[in-house]
Amino acid sequence: MPAEHRAAPPRPLPDARGRARPARADPRAGARPDAAVVTDGTPGARAPVPALRARQVLALQRLAGNAAATAAVAGAPARTGPDTAVIDRELAEATSAPGVSARTNDAGRHLLVPDAPPVPAPPLPDAVAKPPGGAGAGTSSTGPTATGGPAAAAPAGAGATTQAAGAGAATQATSGTSAPAGGGAAGPAGAAGAVAQAGGAGAAGPAAAARAGREPGDAGGGAPGATGPVAGAPGVASTLDAAVAPPAPDALAAQLPAEPTAEAVAQDEADQRAPEEKAAEAAALTAGVRAAADERRTRVAADATDHRTQVGAGAATRRADLATRLAAALADVTARTTAARARLTTQAAQARAAVREGVAADVAAVRQATAGSVGEARQGFTTRRTALTQAAEAEVARAQAAVETEAARGVAAMESAAVDCEQAGEREASRYRDPDDPGPEQREAARRVGRESAADIRAKKAGLRPELASKAAEHVERVRTYVATVTGQLSEAETSLVTELERSGREAEERAQEGLTGGLAAVDRRLEADVAAVTAAGDATRRELTGVGARLTRTLDADAAAADDELAASGRALDQEIDHGATETTTVLAQQAAPFLPGVREQVAAATTQGDALETAGRSGLAAAAGSAGGRFDATVQAFAAAAGAAAQAVDARFAQVADGFTAATDATLAARQEESARSLEELRGRQRRLVDGLLAEADRTCADARAELTRMGGENQRATREATDRAVEEAVKPKTDDVSTRAHEAAEQVDEGFWAGLGRAVWKLAVGLVVLVVVALVVAAIAAAFGVILTAWTAVMIAGALLLTASLVLALVHRLGQRELQGRPVTAVLVALADTVGVTGIYEGIGGHDIVTGAAINVADRTERGILGAVTLVGLIFGARSAIKGPPGGAFTQPVGSVPGFGAMGAGARAVAGARSVAGELAGLVGRGAKAVKEWWNRPRTPEPEPGVPPTQPAEPVRFGRTEDGYHADRIFMDWLSHEIPPEGWKLHVSATPESAAATAEAVLPVLRRMGVNHKVVGSPEQLASMGGGQQGKFITIYPDTPAQARAIVSTLDSVLAGRGSGPAVAGEAPVGGSGVVYSRYGGFTKGTVTDPATGLEVPDQRGQICPPWIENIWATPARSVPVPVRPVPAEDRDEEQ
Structure with a gap:
């Protein structure tokens, strides 16, 4: 291996004495299957691959774009002389993957770095819909590359899973590397273990399946594949997170050299600083390692966040673009569907117009025939109704002529009777021509009776013709009603005939339009079917496009989620690698x-x-991964555009096919109905002819019967008119038959009666009326007493007066409604009857001297009688109404509340007698006091005329109670003393006194009440106290306590001041309290006649005769008792002062 590829690990640090520390064994070496064992060539020193190197190389390869990361191998430290074969071999394996190379840093260590950007993901396939037969063998789901084609391989990663062609077996490379096998390997969007499909047998992740136009889980060769990553392989994020080993400072310390080099020792010996200064420098260097690591982590985190934001925004943009394209494609299909339906609708309208034109002429012919038959029928019935109406008007004219004839006959008979009455009056007047008794007034009275009788008869002449005309009008109304009934029957027959003719015409029209209806129905059915076919084709295309859009949206979302997860996991892994490396170094x-x-x-x-x-x-790897995701997003959007274009072409072809079929089908619906229409029209005309002739013949028979009935009705009316005239004449001449001579004689004899005669009759009638009133009042009192209620005289008289007033009104109504002058005027009769009842009629006739209805003159006696009776009646009603408004003094009855009334109670007769006796006694007392008052007035001393020069004697000053200087205020007969607001209800107190004891009682009680600040009132004078009777008797001082406790205190105080002051009358309906014998009390309303029921919160009437309501406790602990109401009358002005 070249020298630049050798990695020299840091030498071990000596201890405080400069000796090298022994290497420590890595406890993870046996647990990591991808760990390669290397040595640094030092005899006896064999250490595992440093975790720091493995972590750094893994992060470099992962961020270079290879999602299926492989285990990283770092070289052993390069030293002079040691054996580096193992280190070179492992570096060769690590750098064999594309995109990874090694370089030597300034410290002589080998570093693995990416030397090329990541390979982009393969483009999406052209087809987005799943092919009918699935992909054949040898087709890769990750791209268009077939088995054996060029592999779009990314750098191999740790723990990559490789599927052999058709085998489906996963082999884990013990060296920590893997290469694509037989086909294109999945790019960065795949799972952490890269899956290469070969021969159609491999499984693809969700992104690859979506790019192939299939739902996740569809296999390329028809065989179901695993949805998502290979079963058992972790996801990208979990794989990258799991690949980051925890910090291993022990492993780092174990690979350090046991002894430092001579140069290092010499350098250390040359540093003459104190150990503390060296330790401080070492601590500063260590802190610098951590600070630099934190800055790198901050920059890496910022890059990861920016790339994730860019990927999310790119995915959202593509998703919105895809949604917009989908909406546009759906709208385009909808528009094409709407246009196809509009074309079909236009073709259908043209076909329907052609069908209608074929039957329009037949319908017009049917309507013309029906209109002719209806016109003939209406004309026939109109002629017959006109003839019958003319016959009725002729009968009306005959009836009116009979009225004129009979009226003239009756008027002549009445005039003859009137003349006879005048002659009878003249004969009676001729009897008073004796020279010794000329009697001019008697003669005038006799003539007046004759004239009045004649005038009465003549006055009825004017009413004869209207009466006969009224009866004639009734006959005319009957005639016209009958004729209207018959003509109505004819109209009903006409309506029935016209209805039948029109119905037959409508039936013929319906038959004529059957062909039209059938043709239109056929066109409509075909249109409905073809429109449904067009709609179904459009709906199917929209559903297909919607499904494709949904699948590609899911693909886009899956790619975005995978890219986001990959960037997030890569950022976390890189952050952890930086942090762990710094942690290991600082820890060591x-x-x-x-x-x-x-x-x-x-x-x-x-x-x-x-x-x-x-x-x-x-950071370079993060940028490359974000760019690769954007390319996949664009390919997904373009795939949808291709699918939408193909769908639009297919649906247009289907619409054209449906339109051609509709045109061919509508050509068969136009059939001729000419022969059938002609036959139907001829049948209609014959049927309508028979209907018209039959009903007109029936109308002729009805008109003949009606004329006969009119003749009979006219004869009956002639007889009825003659009989009515005879009755009217007989009624009009009644004054003549009532012996005018006798009445004239009586009138002459009554001339001498004047004012006193009328006054006497009026007084007699008033006396009789008063007796009747008293008798009725006693009967009312007896009936009420039988039920357990003892009425006062006031109540009994008021009830009797109301009964008599009602009876008078009824009698007046009967008289006035039967009076001839008020016949036909019910409102006027009722008003006059009301005037009679209240006395207005008597007053009017007494003043005016004429009858209120007839206007006849009234003599002086009658005027006097009627005027006095009317005035007395009206004044009595006014005073009675005033008294009723003010209410009964002392209550309407004296029976205590709580007794059980009824006919079934024992002693009903005795109670009735007692009630009548009570009222009679009270009335007798009233009469006696009235007579006494008259007598006192008559016998009052007359003040003599003062003698000249002698001053007149001044009368004594009257006694007054409750002076204004003491704070009293006058209130009618009372003097009120109020220091504060009076409660609405409570225990009221009454101090009883007589006119004789009133002064002493007032002198003792009033100062005490003022000192106590108690609201009270006192009768103003002894004379006013004497005038109080009935329920008010004895109520000299009325006290209004604020509370029950104050009421007890007042009674206790009054007991001491009233001792020896005399006695007073008992107060009706109240209980005596205290020991004075003149204080009485009961619970009731202070300011109004109601008390409040606490159970309902409502105000109820304050019942007289009870000490307290049931819900109030009797504070005097004395059973309630009743005191009979005295018979002494109460002045009208004091009847509302019971409070």
Whole structure:
């Protein structure tokens, strides 16, 4: 071997005394099958191949582009005189692989470096689709090179697997190298163990299978191959990672010379520095080795990242290009398919137009025949309806003439009766011509009765003709309705006939168009089938292109992933090699307590040279691997372009074939239907003729029957008109038959009645009405008491008044609706009845002196009676409505809530009597107090006129409770004292007093309440207290406590101040509390008549008659009891002051 190829390993370092250390055996030598044993020629010294050399050579070869890396062999140290045969032989084996050579560095060591860029991957084959019969024997899946052809071999790598031609056996070279066998070896994209296919029997990785247009796993000769790398062989990344041996400082130390050279010893002896200075220099050199290694690792990592980024970007670009080409190819096929379908559609439209033209004339003839038959039928029915309508109008004219005739007869009869009435009045007036009793007013009254009777009869003359006209109108309506019914039947018959004629015409048109329908259907069926064929061909082509695109995309992705993995693994391996080399050197150097400085310099120089060479070669290999991946990406994209062009040509040929077939098929669909159309048209005309003649004959019979019915209806109407005239005359002359003479005599006798007669009648009727009201109120009270509810007089009277008002309204409605003047005017009758009920009619007639409906004059007595009754009625309703709005004073009833009412309860009769007695007593009390008040007014002392010069006596100042200077504010009859907001509800307190004890009670209680700051109110004067009755009786002072505790405190305080102050009336519906006997309490609303139910949160009515609601605890611990409501009346202005 030439001298430049010899590698001289670093000499061993001496210890502190300058003696060489013995070599250490490498514990990995026996475990590595690819380790070659060499010696350095020193007697007795035999060391394994240094792990450092093997790691560095492996990285150089891997980064040079050979993915199937082989074991590296480094030379032994070259020394003068030793035997270097073994070292030369191993270097020869290592450099036999293409692209690897050895050189000698400055330290005399041999280094293996790549001397050429990696061999690029073979181009993709032309065909992208799997051939029908598969590849024949001798075809390689890695490229077009046949068995025995030129091999696209990359440098052999460690642990490469070689398959012999057709044998399929993997042989592992014990020397650590392998060469392609029988064919092209896989390039850098293959697995770590390169696979060479020979004779079609070998397996290919995913990238090679994709470049051959097959799915991964398809074998070249039809036999299935392994998907991906050879089974059992590791991937690129795992193989490269596994090929990096861990640091072996012991192995490095073991190969160092036992003794230093004389030159080194002399150099060391010439260095007169202290041992500490030498040790410091050695440490600095050692640290420099690590720093240089870290810088190399940083540069290698940056290069690997850049190349991986470039490969990823290139793959993404090609992938996008492939997707764009696929989309363009699919769009092109879609456009060709659409154009083919459009051509077929155009041909079909032309064929359909030709079929339609053949039957258009037959359809036109059928429609013309049908239109003629329909026109004849419509004309016949129109003529018959017109004749029947004219007959009906003639009957209408006869009915109207009968109205005029009978109306004239009736008016004449009424006028004769009116004249008779006037003559009767004159005869009665002639009786009052005695000289002793001239009686001019009596004569006028008699004549007025005669004139009024005559006027009444004459007034009915105007209504006779409208009445007869109304009946005639009813007859006319019946006639026209009947005729409309008959003509409607004729119209229905006409519609039925026309419908049948049109239906027969449509059937004939359908038969005429059967040929058209069949021809069009045939064209459409053929068009549908051919369009489906075109669509299927286009879909199949698109699916084929989509499959090819998907397969090539997977190939592209696999190549990109393999290249990325290879670059990543190579970068990691190179990083580890640099790091491990530095680690071994620094470890060995760091083991010396007193380092031999010449040896340290030699080891550092050797490590630096090897690290630089490893970095340079590795970065070149990374660049070459990235460039090889880009070439494979471009070949994949070009393969798809070729497949897309071939597919477009094939689909165009198929479309042309389908179009020619469609043209030939549509020529057979145009057949003549002339003879069949003529026969069908003649049959149609005969059928329509028979239909028209039959229905017109039936219409003639119907019209004859209708004319006979019109004649019968006209005779009945003539008889009905005469009878109506006779009834009208009989009704109109009733004043004549009512003995006009008698009524005239009575009118004359009543002339002397005046105002007092009318007043007397009005008073009598009011008295009778009041008695009726009282009786009804007692009945209502008795009925309510039978159910357990004792009503107050106010409630009973209000209910009785409502019942009587309702009865009056009903009677007025009955009278007014039956009045002749208001016939046919229901709204006016209802309004007048309402006016009668509320008294407006009486007031109007009393003031105006005329009847509100007829306008007849009313004498003075009647005017007085009606005016007084109307005024009293209206005023009573106003006061009753006001009282109802304000509500019942003291409650509407006194029965406590909780009793069980009903007819089934015992003692219903006794309760009814008690209820009536209670109301009667209360009414009697009201009458008595009213009489007393009248009497007091009548007997009031009259103030005498003061004598001249004597001043008048000043009246005594009235007693007032709750003065404004004490903070009270007037509120109707009460004086309020409010210091803060009143709660909405609570335990209210009432202090009872009589008008006589009120002053003492107020003097004792009011100051106490003001000092306690309690909201309260007091009746303003004894007179106002005396006027309070019913449920208000006794409620002199009302107190509003804020809390139950305050209520108890107030009662306790009042017990002490009210002792000996007298007594007061019981407060209805409240419980007495405390010991004073004049304080009462119950729970209820303060500001409004409701309380809040806590269960629902809703406001419910504040029930009178109960001490507290069920959900409130009785703080007085006293059973609730009821106090009967006194019968004393309550003034209207105080009825809302129960609070």
